[in-house]
Amino acid sequence: MTAQEEKSGELLRSAHPIDPAMRAQIMQALRDIEARHDVTVLFACESGSRGWGFASPDSDYDVRFIYVNRLPWYLTVTPRRDVIELPISGELDVNGWDLRKALGLMRESNPTLLEWLRSPVVYRDDAAAMPRFRALSEAVFSNARGWHHYASMAKKNFREHLQADEVRYKKYLYVLRPLLAARWIRTQAGVPPMRFAELAQRTLDAVHDAALIEEINALLAVKMRAGEAATSPRWPGIHAFIEAELAAHAAEPVTPLPQAENAGLDAFLCETVLRIEGGRA
CATH class of the missing domain: 1.20.120 (Four Helix Bundle (Hemerythrin (Met), subunit A))
Known part of the structure; x- marks a missing residue:
């Protein structure tokens, strides 16, 4: 195995190569998104083959993120767009979901979201929100x-x-x-x-x-x-x-196991949005 391959005790090859210059570009893209859309990025990670650990030399950088809008965004009867997508540029593919959308998908045990949360390549990870977010994802998993x-x-x-x-x-x-x-x-x-x-x-x-x-x-x-x-x-x-x-x-279909109630998702959304809004004041 190469120097990029992790945990020598593992039976399977694994590598998560992130070019330092590309990492810097990704971090700047996240800052630009926050400024342009007036949002706060809670979490950003590498999805796709770089996250799975079997990227090819020409694999794209698939950056996925979860963000929080300003409080008024959540207090309107008119639904608003809850996805931010950047045009694909070279090797870089960046898009993300609003926190409310992400929690709704968590309630449905959306595997794409659950994989993001367990990515070995993380670019942004809000220390106050993400441990609880991950715990909720385990609790409501079907x-x-x-x-x-x-x-x-x-x-x-x-x-x-x-x-x-x-x-x-x-x-x-x-x-x-x-x-x-x-x-x-x-x-x-x-x-x-x-x-x-x-x-x-x-x-x-x-x-x-x-x-x-x-x-x-x-x-x-x-x-x-x-x-x-x-x-x-x-x-x-x-x-x-x-x-x-x-x-x-x-x-042999799997036998369904009991799931936790979803009330914690609403409480988490409210507390996180208010915390982020308070920090902007």
């Missing part, structure tokens, strides 16, 4: 909704991208990652980790799945050196695992 999302995503990606004799490297990972996230939800409590290496290490057995882990590592090594569009013939061990895992999901 294992049934999460499992259905990931199982459906794996099935769809497998059907659409892995049927040819020649496939793109990253498409295997776009099936493996949701498959393992669905396995996580089936076998243990809580939200799956975002990092692919951690997810795989905690859902695969080092002895029983040794050959599969070796093949996944070989795939990761090539994918992290090749371009996003690079292809290869089928990987037989990975392909066989995917087919078996999809069959298991079809035969």
Whole structure:
């Protein structure tokens, strides 16, 4: 493994390369967003392949953030736009959600939001708000909704991208990652980790799945050196695992677990908006 790859005890390769110049550009973009839109960014992270830990040299920087508007924005009967999106510029793709929208998606156990909160690459993290935000996300998480999302995503990606004799490297990972996230939800409590290496290490057995882990590592090594569009013939061990895992999901839907009440989400929204507004006064 390279110097960029983390936690030497891990079974799977993992790298989260962030160019210092690009980090500085991202931080400036967040400051510009706050000034232009009169908002406060609570949280910003890397999503996509750099967050998952298997970026290619030409992978984009997918920056995602959560922000708070000024108090009057929340006190109108007319709905307002609750998303900020910057035009894609070169390698940089930046967009974010208002806090109220994010909490509404949390209530629905939206996997995209839950992955943001567990990204290993964080650019902004409000110390007063984000620990509680993450705790709320665990408390209201629906294992049934999460499992259905990931199982459906794996099935769809497998059907659409892995049927040819020649496939793109990253498409295997776009099936493996949701498959393992669905396995996580089936076998243990809580939200799956975002990092692919951690997810795989905690859902695969080092002895029983040794050959599969070796093949996944070989795939990761090539994918992290090749371009996003690079292809290869089928990987037989990975392909066989995917087919078996999809069959298991079809035969054994997850049993829903009890969820916490959502009242804490409203209280958190109110307290956070008032705190941010008070700090601007």
